[in-house]
Amino acid sequence: DAGVSLKYLMGYSAAVININNLGYNRYIGDTIVINNLNADLAYSLPINYNEPLSSNAVFDKTLLRGNGLALDLGFTYTYKSDTRTLKKVRGIYTRPKIDYIWRFGVSLMDVGFIGFKNNAADNHYNISSSMYFDVNYFNKMECFDELSTTLSAICYDGDSLKARVDDKIRVGLPTTLRLQFDYNIYENYYVNATIIQPIKLFKYSVKSAPRIMVEPRYESELFDLGLPISWYNYDFLRLGASVRIAFITIGTEKLGTFLGFGDTNGMDVYVSFKFGLGK
Numbered sequence: 001d002a003g004v005s006l007k008y009l010m011g012y013s014a015a016v017i018n019i020n021n022l023g024y025n026r027y028i029g030d031t032i033v034i035n036n037l038n039a040d041l042a043y044s045l046p047i048n049y050n051e052p053l054s055s056n057a058v059f060d061k062t063l064l065r066g067n068g069l070a071l072d073l074g075f076t077y078t079y080k081s082d083t084r085t086l087k088k089v090r091g092i093y094t095r096p097k098i099d100y101i102w103r104f105g106v107s108l109m110d111v112g113f114i115g116f117k118n119n120a121a122d123n124h125y126n127i128s129s130s131m132y133f134d135v136n137y138f139n140k141m142e143c144f145d146e147l148s149t150t151l152s153a154i155c156y157d158g159d160s161l162k163a164r165v166d167d168k169i170r171v172g173l174p175t176t177l178r179l180q181f182d183y184n185i186y187e188n189y190y191v192n193a194t195i196i197q198p199i200k201l202f203k204y205s206v207k208s209a210p211r212i213m214v215e216p217r218y219e220s221e222l223f224d225l226g227l228p229i230s231w232y233n234y235d236f237l238r239l240g241a242s243v244r245i246a247f248i249t250i251g252t253e254k255l256g257t258f259l260g261f262g263d264t265n266g267m268d269v270y271v272s273f274k275f276g277l278g279k
Helices: 135-140 145-155 255-259
Strands: 002-011 014-026 031-044 066-080 087-089 092-094 100-116 120-127 131-134 164-166 169-172 176-186 189-198 211-219 223-226 229-232 236-239 241-245 248-252 270-273
Touching: 002 100, 014 169, 031 145, 031 169, 120 145, 120 169, 131 135, 135 145, 236 255, 248 255
Parallel strands: none
Antiparallel strands: 002 066, 014 031, 031 120, 031 131, 066 100, 087 092, 100 169, 100 176, 120 164, 176 189, 189 211, 211 223, 211 229, 223 241, 229 236, 241 248, 248 270
16 A cells, blocks of 8 residues: 655744854953854744834734645555455355455655745854854843844944855754554554664754654454554653543553552653444
8 A cells, every 4th residue: 555645734833043053261250262163043933023022013914824735645555364254144255354465554744844935034153263252142132133143243343244155044844754564463462663764865954853652552343552663763762552442542652650550761651543434
């Protein structure tokens, strides 16, 4: 089986800082010495950049500042058991429930971006030789636009506009490559293995954390139970749980947080309702 899903996206606002390189030393008081800097600052914010931050007029009431497209695409191969035998039930020949022995899937998820042209700015800052800067100067700023122009003047010999490289930005979605293998151990018992690896396709992108997950589970017509064990961001080991009763499913990937064991590094819970309209 193969499938593609196309999505239209709308964006309210965005802000991104990429610090590729930064070296500095504290000098005297609030003075720092910036030895080198290579960074990007891009944004499309719900404020008027030239209005004082203390003014009510600073807020921009525009609802949507960006739009874009994205797609998901995937392929699944299923190895099924023999399904040729028909059974006679109440005088009607029917094919028995088709169950698989194993299946493998590969997919690319969230391939796309949101482009912002409304109230947007893309700035690049570069310092290659040491310079002194008093951080108290930021206390004198009255509007947001002074931040970008001041940083530009610091980096480019007093030129407050040189850092601005574009008046639009493009922010990529958290694109991931996913590999899944699902195996039917015996009757209603299964085990699933999943690998999720983030892929950066654009200069500015939201990043999803990499994960490796193994989930043994039990499935029946009215009841499901799964216990996912995941290695989140190649750093945190997590135990989760998922329970389905009829059409209601509730679960979490961080069961340890609720039970009070392990390091607390976040919590989540999800609930879903699924109804079938026909066989």
